[in-house]
Amino acid sequence: MNYDLNHCNNLDFIAKELQEREKNNNLRQLNSIHPQDAVTIIKNGKTLINFSSNDYLGLSKHPDLILASQNYTQQYGVGSTASRLVTGTYDIHRKLEEKLAKICGKESALLLNTGFQANMTILPSLVDQKSLVLCDRLVHNSILQGIFLSNARWKRYQHNDLRHLERLLKKAVLQGYNRILIVTETVFSMEGDCSDVDSLIQLSQQYNTLLYLDDAHALGIMGEKGMGLTAHKSGIDISLGTFGKAFGSFGAFITTSKLIRDYLINCCPGFIYTTALPPSVIGSIDAAIEMIPSLDQERKYLLEQVNYVQNKLKNLGYQVLGSTSPIIPVVIGKEEKAVKLSNFLEENGIFVTAIRPPTVPKNTSRLRLVLSSKHQQEHINYLINLLQNYHEH
Template identity: 60%
Template structure:
């Protein structure tokens, strides 16, 4: 009897990716400074990093990470409920809660882990989730894992969201509204006032992913959802503007206690290592002092959007440091990305299934360490490519 190769599905999947120009591969880089990397001997100006304030190379964070390693060791050695909760973990959570104007905070090991496991812990099969169509994959994974019923409303369309809330008259165990404050692929923002109003009027739990706002926007840079009454649960990350690693959730004390006892992704994983805690502590201390950097980042983002739009490019509804250059097809997007690469600029092509079919793009992510001259180089390179291809 002839048996089929048990891994033919892999060959089929990879072949399909090649044919649709969606095959991805890892490209190792060597960081040089905040906005420059080296790859295969070439120095590239990086417009694809989430290091929005340049803190990953900040000497204060590096020194704190080294100090915490010397004092506490390289690993936390256990999960939080066993013996992995050091005083430094708890102290950091208290400081985060205070900085965000919340009763409690809880550390997680990554934003993906937080979203995919917290939602599964909050929901059951009798729950209903209403989520924005553009939410991050980690949120979708958490919803799917829960087995809850879910509906996706049109992007930032609160009229459609309210219509779905009005129709949700069944005996659901609970209703969650799930969205992001700054959308990772489009750089636009949610209407927080409208979301809070709907959640309160329809008695829904409001869950916000604040990952790309934390450090950049809001009071003292602690995110758009910080200090906002009516928001039930906020997830933030440290791997972006904080320049470190890991994630956190802020919420009520009771909800925090529930997650400590009922959230598998928190219960069954080793705690964040001391070096990471040290770096986060240092970044948190710096945050209130970085308003000029945040203002400069906003100015640079506004300038780049204006110049790209003047060239005829669609930057969507972006209003943040994330600026998509919407090109539509995979072929065109890859062409621009490769051209920029030859000009010494790293600007990664974002293709389906990360974004919807027909919306392939270059996703530009700015840092406060990008200079006006860096933006000039980027715009000039895009302008040349545009002239060559039109």
Template identity: 55%
Template sequence: MSIENSKADKFDFVDRALAERVEQQRFRSLQSVVPIDGVWVWKQGRKLLNFSANDYLGLSKHPVLIEAAQTYTHRYGTGATASRLVAGNYDIHHQLEEKLAAACGRESALLFSSGFQANMTILGALLNPQSCVFCDRLIHSSLIQGIRASGARFYRYAHSDLDQLERLLKKASSQSFDRLMIVTETVFSMDGDRSDVDALIRLANRYGAILYLDDAHAIGVLGKRGMGLAAFQPDVDLVVGTFGKAFGAFGAFVACSRKLRDYLINCCPGFIYTTALPPAVIGAIDAALDLIPNLDTERQHLTKQSQNLRDRLQAMGYSTLNSDTQIVPIVVGESARTLELSQALEAKDILAVAIRPPTVPEGSARIRLALSSQHQEEHLERLFEALEAYVH
């Protein structure tokens, strides 16, 4: 091959990958929207009712969060300017971590830049090639990527099949692994169902396994004082929560023991080498943390609307899997048909994005509906009318 041809061909792999995604109806592109309030957005000059955001309590537009973000910016500036171990460890970071730990009923907490970054780097710090990990088949990509990057041996048990998990744990416990770990989500981001946290705790204790739970889609919405399904559970070793969903902000944290916090500060590259979260974000999170424990009325409304949505969809013949949370999938199956439904809904001024493989398993492409406490009866009626028009 000549030098000229070599240069021309060096990105052939990109062309092949993109062509494959187009052929399989999996090509993705960025679509800009402009938020109006908790449930409406502008897209290409049209006002759409949004059923695809994770703003479960509508806090991203809450005036108290906006005011706190502005106040913190005026006092501390727009950026933290350094990593926490250098000069970016502001008093507000430490204060928020103490407040988060207390709110979750844990000894301590540590802030991270995002949920994906937290899962990737924490798992990498806790595992090594001599470790063995057991994870639910439907866990988030960030968890899988973190486990793979660690070099640990890992096994994926069938979704929520804790009998299979126990068989795997029993077998591994007689082998020469230096540590065992169970990794799963509390609320599954694409199916909207829950893990049995109490049963997972029993298995982890029985086999001496580290229990790592991603509570991203539960925190703010479920559990004691809305602090998630893993809150106030001292036998859960590490709980990761995010602020970009019910908190209406950005970033993530891990709640754990003081010993594990010290370990991560010293041994977790994603914490050590990352600039601290900016003051405006810390202010918004702090304000949300004050509000969330007092939003029981909003959570009850969200629960009621989610059940209403599931009942109506099932009556229309749609599968919502085992959803019992604010995440309600409409399983279509084929990617092309799922895209068609999403486009039909958008033509009726409904934003409901198609989720396709590899994000979900083959043959299970879906519309993932994410409800907010800001959605009212009339909003659901608009959705049902649009779905009925598509069916007929």
């Protein structure tokens, strides 16, 4: 792709950036797909088995969610028409928040529009330039953006190294910050491994910090009744969940205390100034909540397949990170090698996106395999056979 630098004028920095990314095999482009079912898509007229979706339980195509979405649209219309503090709080929003709080074992819940928006706008509402934020080195970009906007001091502890976190806490409590916030993910989106939630709670209580946990990738597939790794645990000030992954829908929510909920309703710009989630989305989420607690067999099958795939790939000589979730990162290294393998799989009927810098560190480009409970054994074995053939040749 050629970008004409001679006629860009004050936009030449944009063309240069795009050219540099293309040169380094890091240029991203949008590719349209048409989903057929929970695990197959059509791309450029070709049917592919999808191993890149976060639809862990295949609920995005479930008829009960579709029907609930249609029914809510019929009853309430296609849009919520305003922000929550104007006329955008319908009875269905309130009832859904009450249901989420109850099933997660928390005092209250608050709906938000996306996980990215939530992290980016809640964090600056909790801390300021006199505060300190301590975060895992590999937290999601949305968390980093929220920290940047807060103007707080911040430090990163080594990935899942709570001894390092405690050393930072011991120093921090002596330095006069108005508050200290620990923030991390429970399941890391690019590594697939998990935080030690109980130890994080213990450290937070010991050093009197705020604790904010992003539970997006655990919700639906881990914890009691599949409600995540933070459900029914005290000592977490804010837990974030999203509905665009295992719930198969869209949107986000937090569970928290009534005090913090009331504070955010009054002081969180990303909540105050945005249109509420539409009724169709609320309907699909409500249907998913009714269903997810009963899907223990699907969760069991899914995690069994994770172990199966990891062991197979390790035996083939692939570098597979220590995932305990449906996210299985296969580290390839150089960007062009990851793209080449991704293209090979697509040519043979498998869709797996190559993840490259800056999403992951340089020289750690990877295939981010994501399993769904709807993947059949034949799908998984076909993927493994292709990776074996590629590795041998």
